[in-house]
Amino acid sequence: MKSLTVAVSKGKLLPDTVALFESAGYTVPDLHNGRRLIADDEQGALRFLLAKPDDVPTYVEHGAADLGVAGLDVVMETNADVYQPLRLGVAQCRLSVAAPKDLGDVPLRLRPDVRVATKYPRLARDYFLGRGLSVEIITLRGSIELAPVVGLADLIVDIVETGRTLRANGLEELRVIMESEAVLIINRATHKLRLSEVNQVVDRLQEAIAARRDEQERAA
Numbered sequence: 001m002k003s004l005t006v007a008v009s010k011g012k013l014l015p016d017t018v019a020l021f022e023s024a025g026y027t028v029p030d031l032h033n034g035r036r037l038i039a040d041d042e043q044g045a046l047r048f049l050l051a052k053p054d055d056v057p058t059y060v061e062h063g064a065a066d067l068g069v070a071g072l073d074v075v076m077e078t079n080a081d082v083y084q085p086l087r088l089g090v091a092q093c094r095l096s097v098a099a100p101k102d103l104g105d106v107p108l109r110l111r112p113d114v115r116v117a118t119k120y121p122r123l124a125r126d127y128f129l130g131r132g133l134s135v136e137i138i139t140l141r142g143s144i145e146l147a148p149v150v151g152l153a154d155l156i157v158d159i160v161e162t163g164r165t166l167r168a169n170g171l172e173e174l175r176v177i178m179e180s181e182a183v184l185i186i187n188r189a190t191h192k193l194r195l196s197e198v199n200q201v202v203d204r205l206q207e208a209i210a211a212r213r214d215e216q217e218r219a220a
């Protein structure tokens with residue numbers, strides 16, 4: 001039978017993703033180094049594709065991958081039409097609004113021409129529009145914290161995990177827009193047509209997540 005294809009995110013999320021699939025019983029030696037872009041698990045049940053994190057929902061939405069592992073933040077930003085059955089309990093972080101500590105006390109709605117730098121233009125625009133604030137969104141690809149420091153933007157909308165990057169750049173978190181973590185996403189057609197195979201993967205991942213939670217609780 002044809003294996004199910006899983007698009008996983010290169011970079012920060014990869015070690016946790018590999019560990020999770022390994023504890024669910026899928027052995028994928030080539031996935032660790034993040035260089036080979038396609039790797040099969042030893043039992044031939046899953047084929048992994050290494051993709052840029054922002055592209056994972058696109059692979060899954062268009063059926064180039066049956067399943068995907070991506071940050072919920074990225075899934076929401078891309079607005080991909082995918083089935084999202086499972087939070088994976090790793091890569092926990094939040095999407096927040098942050099500003100320089102010396103921004104001052106004038107409320108945002110009274111400030112003209114507020115500029116917001118972000119990798120998440122859709123979520124940032126929705127957030128501010130939802131509060132009746134029309135801001136200029138400046139889309140960057142990374143190092144977002146630099147933007148207010150050099151005067152490119154007044155605020156940022158970015159991922160905060162430990163808060164170290166904000167502190168190191170004299171910024172403070174003002175509002176949390178959403179909590180995020182890694183999620184499993186599934187192509188809608190695959191979910192209909194190959195449900196029992198999909199459920200097998202989901203069940204094994206769920207067991208691995210529960211086992212890890214138990215272990216963490218015992219260690220605490």
Ligand code: PRP
Pocket residue numbers: 012141142143144145158159160161162163164165166
């Ligand atoms: C992410 C995010 C923040 C940082 C937050 O950046 O965009 O910059 O991590 O983590 P912290 O709260 O633990 O400091 P990443 O390292 O992915 O690189 P990027 O700036 O190029 O997006």
